[in-house]
Amino acid sequence: MSVSNPTLITFVIYIAAMVLIGFMAYRSTNNLSDYILGGRSLGSVVTALSAGASDMSGWLLMGLPGAIYMSGLSESWIAIGLIVGAYLNWLFVAGRLRVQTEHNGDALTLPDYFSSRFEDNSGLLRIISAVVILVFFTIYCASGIVAGARLFESTFGMSYETALWAGAAATIAYTFVGGFLAVSWTDTVQATLMIFALILTPVIVLIATGGFDTTFAAIELKDAGNFDMLKGTTFIGIISLMGWGLGYFGQPHILARFMAADSVKSIAKARRISMTWMILCLVGTCAVGFFGIAYFSAHPEVAGPVTENHERVFIELAKLLFNPWIAGVLLSAILAAVMSTLSCQLLVCSSALTEDFYKTFLRKGASQMELVWVGRAMVLLVAVVAILIASNPENRVLGLVSYAWAGFGAAFGPVVLISVLWKGMTRDGALAGILVGAITVVVWKHFSIWGLYEIIPGFILGALAIYFVSKAGSPSKGMVSRFEAADEAFKAAH
Template sequence: MKLPILIAMVLYMAIVVWIGAFYSRKTKTSEDYFLGGRGLGPWVTAMSAEASDMSSWLLMGLPGLAYATGFSQAGWTAIGLILGTYLNWKIVAKRLRHYTEVADNAITVPDFFSNRFKDDKKILSSISAIMILIFFTVYTASGFAACGTLFNSVFGLNYQKSMIVCAIVIVLYTSMGGFLAASTTDLIQGLLMSFAIVIVLIVGIVNAGGVANVVAHGQALDGFFDIMKYHDPATGNAVSQGSIPILSGLAWGLGYFGMPHILVRFMAIRDPQEVKKSRNIAMIWVLISLSVAVCIGFTGAALYPNVAELAGNGNQRIFIYMTTHLFKGLLPLFMAGIILSGILAATMSTSDSQLLIASSCVSKNLFQGLFKKEMSEEKVLLISRITTIVIALIGIFIAMDENSSVFGLVENAWAGFGGAFGPLTLFALFWKRTNLKGAIAGMLSGGIIALVWPFTLAKLGGIFEIYCLLPAFIVSSILIIVVSLCTEEPSEVMAEEFERAKSLND
């Protein structure tokens, strides 16, 4: 009876591979492969940025958190992401688009940092590339884990084998078609994700007996709708969380300023004047998607309370569980397959961007930038494609544990990028006094704190339990300011480029 579901999902994967093959013929240079020749329209820019942002976390991690604990943890995180998305589009997008052209036509994020601060020794771009490799490998693993969980939950297929097959599909279309294939599939995937979560929410509410019944069930659970407490499913009691978890949820929004797979979309938009249109499209999508994802968790709690397989990390399967139980019959099951393809879409739309950016860092910023300055375009593309495969293999290894938390993996990678790149992106764009030494100090401190905080200071409890992105962001910002002021002023060339980029934005 689940054959129609499988057919729909296999059909979807075949379509994205075909898109990769189609764009492989249009990808001739490294700029085409990494940035699509700066030719993205407003719709593709907006949808690819947001689809590559949300990942499987939107359909698994966030609904699962809301299902298990109620509003507080999931809701504050969603609010932080909404605010971060808006500010990123409002203050970063257009300025970054202009500045990357002014700064020697940078086509990767490490390129921009290196060109912005005239880093002739490529120290900054090398550190950036290494951090991108570390954090994106973990991020990619979260996507592969979501794919394995999906096929294991729906069809009972082996988790590891399913995860590997999906990884192969992602690598195929990404390595063939590059940025244009990734961005085009992201547009399709973003629309599919929206369709999936809205349909599941509507059908779920109808089966739960209406919105009133969903709300009544949540009100009956201690702390479920409380903004300062969360519901503990193990005890059935409300747990007071104070301000630290709320600040942690809101701090997720800071991560946007440092996400390379989002920043590169800003760099690739066809016309900077189209940024406002893209921002409006992106914000509508984000508001609907995040709100609906949280409400799916609430609805699932009303429909399927106390289900053993949804306990613990199993709560991240609530979207899958709802879909397979709400849709019956051949046609509805085919529809369920399309809906569950939304999880594949969420995973692929993020993983393709991460693999692409990581491969660009190895080929352009490490291999070409440090070891072999003169390389043909064909060799750059070959190294990029090989790197894509290698990173995918490492991601597969990390994701082999089927009990790994999608939310946890994304949380760690998000903090790493937000702490290392977020403050530096803002200071590079808005503070002329920022210099190379300040940039290096800020990037290193932010990345290191994000990496070590969860395993050191966070174990002390209390205020130290705050999401590591916030202290990493703060310390990075302070060091950028202090080190820049205590060392030499930026060169006249840097100052002139800063003013030129600023005038283009005004």
Template sequence: MIESDVWVVFAMLIYFAVVVCIGFVYAKRSNSSSEEYFLGGRGLGPWLTALSAEASDMSGWLLMGLPGVAYFTGASDAMWTAIGLAIGTYLNWKFVAKRLRKYSEKANNSITVPDFFSNRFHDGKHVLMTIAALIIILFFTIYTASCFVTVGKLFATLFGWDYATMMIIGAIIVFLYTFLGGYLSVCTTDLIQGSLMFFALATIFVGSVTAAGGVDNTVAFLQSIPGFLSGTEIAVPIVDEAGKQVVENGQPLFAEAGAYGLVTIVSGLAWGLGYFGMPQVLIRFMSIRHSSEIKKSRLIAMIWLVVSLSSAVCIGLIGRAVIPAEFLTQASAESVFIVLSRMLLPSFFCGLVVSGIFAAAMSSSSSYLLISGSAVANNIFKGLLKRDATDSQVMIAARVTLTAILILGCFLALDQDSSIFNIVSYAWAGFGASFGPLMLLSLYWRRTTMQGAVAGMLTGACTVVVWNMFIKPLGGWFGVYELLPGFVLALVVIVVVSLLTPEPKQEVLDDFDTYMELDV
């Protein structure tokens, strides 16, 4: 290992040591009860809530997936996706956060999203809880795998180390502090990691502009690539039979710009719908200590998100001007942030900055592991199999689940050529369509019935899978991002089935009519 690598590793080791220590610090408090372990005792302040929600949401996708798309095909895909996410984030904080904080407490002090759905409709047989828990396990296993891919690519790109080995080691580090410290350790490290991600993006954005010769030179170079900076066209790399971009005289070749029509713009904006059903964000709304602090959290979250998304997209674009022929596939282009960090920063600071990537992957995968563990332990083990289970037994079941998902996630992440962006987009659609429409109607429409809720949840999940596999390849309007048809169909099904079935019991309606009076 050369001297510069030693300093990079040293900086990253300091970071790893800090986050694992946080797990030990919170271990005693988190193990005092399942509510502490899964929800932090509903005691999070506005800063912790905001940065934890955004850091766990964005994951390594923000620092690798999004810049990779911008580097390879230009601004359009990355820009419209970022705009959709920013709009969706604001609407989620504005219309869901306060109501869910209040209603989750009214609904028998629900501590997980499946808990909330089941308690909201007084589902004594736990049908909703079970379906929601199974959906969480399915899509969060995929999500967790995307984070492990991020970790593997990070170390393989930085040091040339074996991808699979480093992916597994990184996964074990995430597992350790989630296993030990529970929700409080996850949220506290999210605060650190969200700050680090923000600093890393801002630093590399400014540095890459300087490396490219200033704003004017950068823009001039990128404008020479057909459609690269357009929001209504897309750059089309010329690729060989192996799928790699062709390079001549050190410059990558592009065909004429491709059309980026209304369907693809709508697909990008549709990403915002996913927020209404994202468990790792919704759980943060449930855990804030008082609903009056949500407005402050929303402001913090939006500033963080807009700056971070803008920086990530710009890093990918500017990276094409700084190292135009470095990456020949979209999967490899997802390492552009890492390579720029290595080029632009002294070794020790490079280590701190690229820890932002590991931070992002850790914050998200730990949330996914914890929510999956709670879904199995609290909703299936205690909710169905052993209703008299003690807190200690519930937490043992959760940790067994964490171990199983760790192993399965590592298996799914073994392919080094996996695209982080594509993996995340599929899981994002699954959650958005399954839980989003039901969450909105649960909070705003008292006539929603349990039958409608079950039908809508299943419709959303099945539509995403079927649309992605069989309908999307047909192209045209059928090529729209599967989240949109899944969300719309689920919404319609919930309304229609609710109107065709008897209205909810009086106690359900009473809960709905009075839940906003809580936490005043």
């Protein structure tokens, strides 16, 4: 690998720019609220694009195109489920959560919000929700590190072990230094880069394979079933893929963007921007995988790396079809997808450890700068554990993501959704929802019952547990009055 390699130079410039943004954000970070939520100062564009970029991790440019390349359009049900779920999350949760967190002790984290919303003085709700965050997010962080390692491994010919550390180092650097503002500002740059790559690449692949007619004929020749959205699927299979959309209600790294918006009025505009960005990205990523079938069947001599690992379809197309400088920019988009998600996951883990364990149980009187530095130390700790999990080269990005996504969707999704819509929810109901949701995911995954994606039974049973346990008790007058005041504020803003 020569130092004049244009892709390497592009990567280095890109990573340097992200770390520079981290240092700029460092100067705006004065207390823990700044480090964890950027002082609730995000405008609608940054809220929209950082929510999108933090959601769409390495699987957007690796896992999903790879699945479509292997199986055809029948894998696109996952994209449809995600679009529906994300829209409903923006519609029902985003604005209400922004107002509810402010009315409930100006909560900075989800465990913080649950504690204040349900007047949990025992600390039990805070501890259990923080533990769920740490367990599932560490697995989620590992998926990002695997995606980064795959990128460095195939682009620069590094060994998997070296690529693992190289891919993680840059993200850890700017998250460590700049906190939430760095993560949100870099996310906005990264979201722009991702959409550029996902609109340009399928267009160039289409031109290289001779236009729509030739491309579709080649895909049909390879396997006519590639066009069939029901090929090889079952009712349970489609429900499982669509079920990914349920996960949005419980993802702490996406919900943090709603909590950090400068006002509830920014949310409607942010929703429109974010959904447009998301739909364009998902259509682009499906097109990359789909058109890739035609390209590699016409050029079998270069199909080796993709045959070996189908998650490399975007990487190989970028390297084969573009000038090395442009390829460097496009491959930086994968790095952008990985870094944007990994950075906010590291930050959510760090904030759970700092705000919900250290400050609450160990050092109640800790100064703001002490808490910021503890937060930074926790970023390093979580990153090291995630790297150790990711060190198995057999890991697949989509497999790791699906487990973590289900864990959050089932444990927190029903609790967040019902807590912003129903004033009759109680603390015991919230506890039951988190425990039943999380345990169902672990047990269902272990026994893989009926081949149904574990998020669906987890979400349904968690929601039922909340309803029945809440009905057995009743919320305090304080909980009801705070809920009503927040609800009034939400309605007044619309």
